Amino acid sequence: MSSIKRRQRIAVYSLVFIFSLSLLVPFSGLLLTDGAATAAEFTDNNPRADYWREVRQSNEGYTTAQGREAGVLINDGGQDWRRIRNGWVANFMPWLLLVVFSMLVLFHFLKGKKKVTKPLSGRKVLRWKAYERALHFSVAFLFIVLAITGLSLLFGRALLIPIVGKDAFAAYASLAKDVHNYLGPLFSVLLAVLIVLWMRHNIFKPEDWEWLKKWGGLFGDGAHPHAGRMNGGEKIWFWLISTVGVAACASGLIMDFTNFQQGRETMQIANIIHAVLSIGWIAVALGHIYIGTLGTEGALEGMTTGYVSEEWAEQHHDLWLEEMKQGGNESSSSSVAEEPVAEKN
Numbered sequence: 001m002s003s004i005k006r007r008q009r010i011a012v013y014s015l016v017f018i019f020s021l022s023l024l025v026p027f028s029g030l031l032l033t034d035g036a037a038t039a040a041e042f043t044d045n046n047p048r049a050d051y052w053r054e055v056r057q058s059n060e061g062y063t064t065a066q067g068r069e070a071g072v073l074i075n076d077g078g079q080d081w082r083r084i085r086n087g088w089v090a091n092f093m094p095w096l097l098l099v100v101f102s103m104l105v106l107f108h109f110l111k112g113k114k115k116v117t118k119p120l121s122g123r124k125v126l127r128w129k130a131y132e133r134a135l136h137f138s139v140a141f142l143f144i145v146l147a148i149t150g151l152s153l154l155f156g157r158a159l160l161i162p163i164v165g166k167d168a169f170a171a172y173a174s175l176a177k178d179v180h181n182y183l184g185p186l187f188s189v190l191l192a193v194l195i196v197l198w199m200r201h202n203i204f205k206p207e208d209w210e211w212l213k214k215w216g217g218l219f220g221d222g223a224h225p226h227a228g229r230m231n232g233g234e235k236i237w238f239w240l241i242s243t244v245g246v247a248a249c250a251s252g253l254i255m256d257f258t259n260f261q262q263g264r265e266t267m268q269i270a271n272i273i274h275a276v277l278s279i280g281w282i283a284v285a286l287g288h289i290y291i292g293t294l295g296t297e298g299a300l301e302g303m304t305t306g307y308v309s310e311e312w313a314e315q316h317h318d319l320w321l322e323e324m325k326q327g328g329n330e331s332s333s334s335s336v337a338e339e340p341v342a343e344k345n
């Protein structure tokens with residue numbers, strides 16, 4: 001045998017040997033561990049599976065990161081939160097708004113605007129001071145912006161993506177989130193000022209129960225029940241703002257200021273409370289906005305110019321007008337205009 005052929009054969013045998021050895025390498029672990037650890041045991045008791053099971057069950061592990069729940073990789077309750085939020089909150093609540101809106105449209109077509117019945121004399125009464133109007137419309141403007149951005153974040157995906165597409169929605173949603181997060185605290189502060197300033201006008205009095213029992217004269221002969229500066233309906237709106245509205249703001253602030261180290265469960269509960277209360281609030285606000293604009297002749301004029309006609313005041317707030325005529329009292333910030341205003345509405 002020539003030396004070349006011999007060398008070739010050695011090379012082939014060497015390759016086969018090295019290849020066979022490399023196939024055995026993965027099994028070398030058996031030599032380093034207990035030989036009893038068989039393949040069957042490997043499939044039944046995967047150490048990685050145990051690890052992920054622990055993580056999945058929200059068990060706390062070890063981390064050098066500081067902060068509450070930093071060692072909890074996955075929050076199991078997040079699944080429940082996601083189911084509730086994307087389930088009945090996002091699916092049921094929009095219908096509430098649609099139903100209220102449709103009822104207002106129907107009511108307007110059936111009943112129409114509440115007109116001032118007496119002919120206007122031209123005399124006017126100061127009802128809202130400039131700072132009160134500025135405060136009211138700042139709160140109203142912020143409320144509308146927060147309502148639009150908030151609703152967009154809750155069900156904009158379902159409503160807007162089919163219309164504007166994914167990219168445009170993503171850009172808008174990112175902006176809406178920032179606007180909502182930054183204006184929320186400002187709105188909360190202004191709302192708190194409004195509540196403190198107007199609380200004294202909204203203490204319930206016996207005539208308010210009579211007003212409510214007669215539905216503010218909505219049905220029947222249409223005669224207006226007696227009312228002071230604010231009527232029973234307005235007082236309910238005010239106290240709704242002071243309770244439901246404050247809770248909606250508080251739950252929003254819990255989500256806004258995460259630097260207080262609130263846990264993930266607290267944030268999830270705050271999120272659901274915030275969504276439900278805010279949408280309920282928007283539904284009632286639709287009614288307030290309707291009554292203040294299309295529903296009642298002269299109301300919006302009062303909130304924009306500060307003055308209402310004496311006839312409007314007599315029809316809607318007769319006890320308050322009486323007080324004003326007798327020189328006002330300590331609980332009121334308005335007065336009868338010194339000079340009759342020349343132009344009629």
Ligand code: HEM
Pocket residue numbers: 127136139140141143144198201202230234235237238241285288289292293299300301302303
């Ligand atoms: C564009 C939206 C709005 C319009 C057109 C509007 C209109 C009015 C009008 C005309 C009044 C005066 C009623 C009267 O003189 O008796 C009023 C009062 C009031 N509004 Fe609005 N409003 C709007 C939004 C809001 C919002 C969003 C809030 C609160 C979140 C709000 C809170 C109040 C309160 C607390 C009063 C006084 C009622 C009371 O103290 O009982 N308004 N609004």
